[in-house]
Amino acid sequence: MKTIVIGGGIIGASVAYHLAVRGAEVTVLTDGRPGGVATAASFAWINAAPGNTRPYFELRMKGILDWLRLQHELGDRLAINWNGSLAWTTDHAAMADAFAAHASWGYPTRMISSAEAARQEPSLSSYPDQAAHSPLEGSLSPSETARALLDAAAERGAQVSADAVRSIVSRKGRITGVQAKTGEIGADTVVLAAGVACERLAAGVDVTLPMANRLGFLAQSAPLPPTLNGLVLAPQAHMRQNADGRIIVGADFAGGPAPDDEEAAAEALLASVRGLLANGDDIRVDRHTLGLRPVPADGLPVIGPVTQAPGLYVTVMHSGVTLAALVGRLAAEEILNARPVDLLAPYRPERFGHPDMA
Ligand SMILES: Cc1cc2nc3c(=O)[nH]c(=O)nc-3n(C[C@H](O)[C@H](O)[C@H](O)COP(=O)(O)OP(=O)(O)OC[C@H]3O[C@@H](n4cnc5c(N)ncnc54)[C@H](O)[C@@H]3O)c2cc1C
Structure with a gap:
């Protein structure tokens, strides 16, 4: 054909x-x-995180599985970071409820203590009392x-x-x-x-x-030595470290209007990263991207x-x-x-x- x-x-x-x-x-x-x-x-971010209907959650779960299947087929040619995510919000109770409901759908996620969070992501400057750890999530370049x-x-x-x-x-x-x-x-x-x-x-x-396409703004640091293990989804920012060492950071996963001043917005995102990391003082903005998400x-x-x-x-x-x-x-x-x-x-x-x- x-x-x-x-x-x-x-x-x-x-x-x-x-x-x-x-x-x-x-x-x-x-x-x-x-x-x-x-x-x-x-x-x-490869995920089946809370916030979707049950059928769409199931599709996303199978989406995760199929990356694993494709890695079996293509081996080292597909570099996927499978180190999971650590997520927390300012409303611990609401978050614990949402993640408990999600765990009841079979999603491998659970609330962990600050000591466990420190083991998952040792480079953070401080840890919330409780965070959700979702070990099946990943990311790729x-x-x-x-x-x-x-x-x-x-x-x-x-x-x-x-x-x-x-x-x-x-x-x-x-x-x-x-x-x-x-x-x-x-x-x-x-x-x-x-x-x-x-x-x-x-x-x-x-x-x-x-x-109903939506904008999405991200900032990137220059390449750094290994700093983040997996994804960190904090109230201040969502961040992960790319295979090339860059920290990729975004603010609002739902998108929003284009920033008036992109340089300033990128700087603000990197300031959040500096606050979240124990040794983040020298991290600087290297580039930023304003993308349009294709959203039916x-x-x-x-x-x-x-x-x-x-x-x-x-x-x-x-x-x-x-x-x-x-x-x-x-x-x-x-x-x-x-x-x-x-x-x-x-x-x-x-x-x-x-x-x-x-
Ligand atoms: C800021 C941001 C954050 C996101 N975060 C996530 C996330 O964490 N997890 C997640 O799963 N998804 C995320 N997404 C969504 C995800 O990136 C997209 O769903 C995905 O990249 C879409 O891929 P695509 O191949 O359909 O589109 P694209 O990457 O846009 O590719 C479209 C292709 O079509 C080509 N093309 C267009 N018009 C023509 C033409 N006339 N002739 C020939 N070629 C043409 C283009 O050149 C391009 O190659 C995010 C998106 C953005 C912007």
Whole structure:
């Protein structure tokens, strides 16, 4: 089967890899450097933390498992920090309730004492009386991981081209390929994995994909010697140390408006890091990123074939880092077997309706 994947972020890279592993002919088209746009600006926390519905929690749990499966396949090429997370808020009681409820869903998480927290993260300047420890959570270097997946796909025959897609091509009610900058390319299936650009590209073939994208601002330190073990999710800031030694820090996981002064905002984030670390005085801002999170209008992933545009398969979501390994595998299975995966039923594109039906 001939497939085109639009997008070289972590989602497109994973779909391309899994399609190539199963013997499909794959062309990945990406309008920028492989490694993604949202992906390049991501905090890249792999988790199934509290705050989601039970079915979406289950999907995220399987997302974690599939990174482990993919590591078995690709070994050292995938560097994932599996050292878990330490989280606390200013409202201990509410937090303990939320994490107890989550533990009752089977999530490996529990409240630990300040002495245990110090063993988990020895470099902090002080410890809360109680914190939630979630040992199954992890993080990765997002663009490097996307590129590693694209390289692995290329070794299995996929072609990766820096060629922007102008539009998806539809003939006689069926998707037949794409109009790229370099010309028209035909395919049996086009996978739309273009992050925030999915909405516009889908609209070109009358497919409704409403998005409520959110900004997210992160600051990074210069590379440091090993300092953090895993993720630290404190009221002042969320932080983790990347494989290259940089501390990545963000304030509000839910996003918010763009800071008026990005330099000052980055400085404020690093000031929080300095306060949280025992020996953090010399940590300085090296760079910052303002990313746009691809968030479908109802907050849930959009994954699946589009019934009113046969030949089109959509994969767009927030928490794409948590879900990429799983979504890539299941999308390849659905595309190549033409058999729906039941787990994906709540995430179908049809839930947003069709313009003609409005
Ligand atoms: C600040 C921030 C923090 C986040 N934190 C987390 C987190 O902790 N955990 C988590 O799981 N998720 C997190 N996310 C979300 C996660 O990063 C995204 O869900 C994920 O990166 C989406 O990957 P993607 O491949 O779909 O999109 P992208 O990385 O945006 O890739 C889209 C690709 O499509 C290509 N493209 C676009 N238009 C075209 C075109 N016309 N032709 C050809 N190519 C095109 C782009 O070049 C790019 O390669 C965060 C995101 C942000 C911004």
